[in-house]
Amino acid sequence: MKTRNLSKLTKSNFITYGIVIAAYIIVEIFLRAGMVSSLLEGLLVPLCMYVILAVSLNLTVGISGELSLGHAGFMCVGAFSSAIFSKCMETVLPVAGIRFFLAILIGTAFAALFGVLIGIPVLRLKGDYLAIVTLAFGEIIKNVVNVVFLGRDSRGFHISTKDSISLGLEKGGEVIIKGPQGITGTPKDSTFLIGVILILITLFVVINLINSRTGRAIMAIRDNRIAAESVGISVTKYKLLAFSVSAALAGTAGVLYAHNLSTLTALPKNFGYNMSITILVFVVLGGIGNIRGSVIAAVVLTLLPELLRSLNDYRMLIYAIILIVTMIFTSSPGGREIQERIKLFFKKKKTKEA
Amino acid sequence: MALLEVKNLGISFGGLRAVDDFNLTIEQGELYGLIGPNGAGKTTIFNLLTGVYKPTDGYIMLDGENITGKKTTEINRHGIARTFQNIRLFSELSVLDNVKVGLHNHYPYSALTGILRLPKYFRVEKEMNEKAMELLKVFGLDKEADYKASNLPYGQQRKLEIARALATGPKLLLLDEPAAGMNPNETQELMKTIRFVRDEFHMTILLIEHDMKLVSGICERLTVLNFGQVLTEGETTAVLHDPKVIAAYLGE
Structure with a gap:
């Protein structure tokens, strides 16, 4: 009985990995054949980033059951910490592979650290309150980054919140973060292949975490906090664990983002509230707690606006309609009934064939 | 005493x-x-x-x-383990997982072991499954092990709650x-x-x-x-x- 259940679970997970790998191979073939427009090609790395963000947010929202609206903030931490590292190390470590690998580790680690620091006070709250406070923290991170000036010379690092002159750099020193102008000249290390590998690692971490003792504890707290405490599960520990793992993976996505652009600035568009909501939309439409759904929703909803580009003015209108239809289809009782019927139809077909 | x-x-x-x-x-x-x-x-x-x-x-x-x-x-x-007047199960988890949450503190391995799927993970999970199934059998719930807890009939939910409490030893x-x-x-x-x-x-x-x-x-x-x-x-x-x-x- 149990073995069947377990194999079914692993099978479902392998399908998820398989989809990602298959998608990569198909895209790679199209790329080689020169059948992908440059616009779409430029979208490949952001696509990977969105998938990672969606999967990681699903860990907080779907598995841990906490509505977080500050996910873009952790992405921002990952992006800037790794970009600073890469910029400083560009001359010291000319090998892009090793440097980028270290940058990923650093971005992830910093985001995890911020996840813990912010998680400790924030996770005392629940529901709407938690959402509001995480939203605020996300905005704070973005705005703080916007006023920071960071420079480096032979005496070490200098930091200021005024302007680059007040850093008082020696001759030959360089300004790394120029306040609202951000970081320029980050090495462009992100590639589609690395993005896909990071997606696979993210999936591996999240799926394995969910299907372990730790994941069970996290879901138990989500389902019934009082009962979880009564069987000896430390609520704070596991909530914080889920939150910081989720933050760390958002940081990884941030590293990918930072190393895909030559200029990294903290705008409301990329690290603000809009981004957090976009990620949440992926999670909700993909199905809360459904990891594979998050992957598919992130891909479809990122590509959709681009594919609809030829429709110009009607683009966002159609996008909105698709969102609404999907929501009705997946969440309303009527929509669910149709889903059941479709499932039944396929089941019948299968049994007939057999 | x-x-x-x-x-x-x-x-x-x-x-x-x-x-x-x-x-x-x-x-x-x-x-x-x-x-x-x-x-x-x-x-x-x-x-x-x-x-x-x-x-x-x-x-x-x-x-x-x-x-x-x-x-x-x-x-x-x-x-001390307890059950609740208004049943409090982990409703989205399977019947088996409900009991396994109860066993949580008796079968430890770290989160990292779980993520990396180290040999210890497989060993401890197997022990947990056996122990949990044993408990479910006592309460005649072994056939429902894969069911979602919230799909059990009322009487069985009460029993599952007792099983989960007993799992904490x-x-x-x-x-x-x-x-x-x-x-x-x-x-x-x-x-x-x-x-x-x-x-x-x-x-x-x-x-x-x-x-x-x-x-x-x-x-x-x-x-x-x-x-x-x-x-x-x-x-x-x-x-x-x-x-x-x-x-x-x-x-x-």
Whole structure:
């Protein structure tokens, strides 16, 4: 009985990995054949980033059951910490592979650290309150980054919140973060292949975490906090664990983002509230707690606006309609009934064939 | 030495004295009942014993250890497990996983071991599955192991809650109205199960119940609570014939 259940679970997970790998191979073939427009090609790395963000947010929202609206903030931490590292190390470590690998580790680690620091006070709250406070923290991170000036010379690092002159750099020193102008000249290390590998690692971490003792504890707290405490599960520990793992993976996505652009600035568009909501939309439409759904929703909803580009003015209108239809289809009782019927139809077909 | 010793326990919520000067001694292996009218403070006592509320006075000793004022999770580790009046299962998890959450602290491996799928993960998970299935078999739930907990019928949900509580390896099991909402047949079966748990696991059980058939059928001793205070205590039959108890709770 149990073995069947377990194999079914692993099978479902392998399908998820398989989809990602298959998608990569198909895209790679199209790329080689020169059948992908440059616009779409430029979208490949952001696509990977969105998938990672969606999967990681699903860990907080779907598995841990906490509505977080500050996910873009952790992405921002990952992006800037790794970009600073890469910029400083560009001359010291000319090998892009090793440097980028270290940058990923650093971005992830910093985001995890911020996840813990912010998680400790924030996770005392629940529901709407938690959402509001995480939203605020996300905005704070973005705005703080916007006023920071960071420079480096032979005496070490200098930091200021005024302007680059007040850093008082020696001759030959360089300004790394120029306040609202951000970081320029980050090495462009992100590639589609690395993005896909990071997606696979993210999936591996999240799926394995969910299907372990730790994941069970996290879901138990989500389902019934009082009962979880009564069987000896430390609520704070596991909530914080889920939150910081989720933050760390958002940081990884941030590293990918930072190393895909030559200029990294903290705008409301990329690290603000809009981004957090976009990620949440992926999670909700993909199905809360459904990891594979998050992957598919992130891909479809990122590509959709681009594919609809030829429709110009009607683009966002159609996008909105698709969102609404999907929501009705997946969440309303009527929509669910149709889903059941479709499932039944396929089941019948299968049994007939057999 | 008694397994559970409660002395002068009391708690106030603002001006309301919910429990006052409550004393209770339960011996190892006893089946003890706590009865009383609605609002007498029975569930509050359970919440005090399990650390949901911190008592304002008195102390609680479990197996010679003072557990007064400790957190719920710590108290569970010391050996008190409970079920709830309104069933609290992990509704989205499978029946098997519900029990495995109960086994959580007895089969440790780190989060990293789980993520990296180290050999220890597979070994411990296998042990956990075996142990959990064993427990489910005791309660006749082994065939439903893969079901979502919320899809179980009511009676089985109650049983699963007991199984989950037992999985934590307690010394003392608290059952809060285990027969609530059950028909006479289900209650009969539940009585058998409770007795079986006591005999098979050498468990000490304290239960709250309104169903007098169940109480008189399985409890060896009773404490009657009224307005947060002990009305009387003693052997079941003696207590149930006490005129004070009849007047306050049972009715003529």
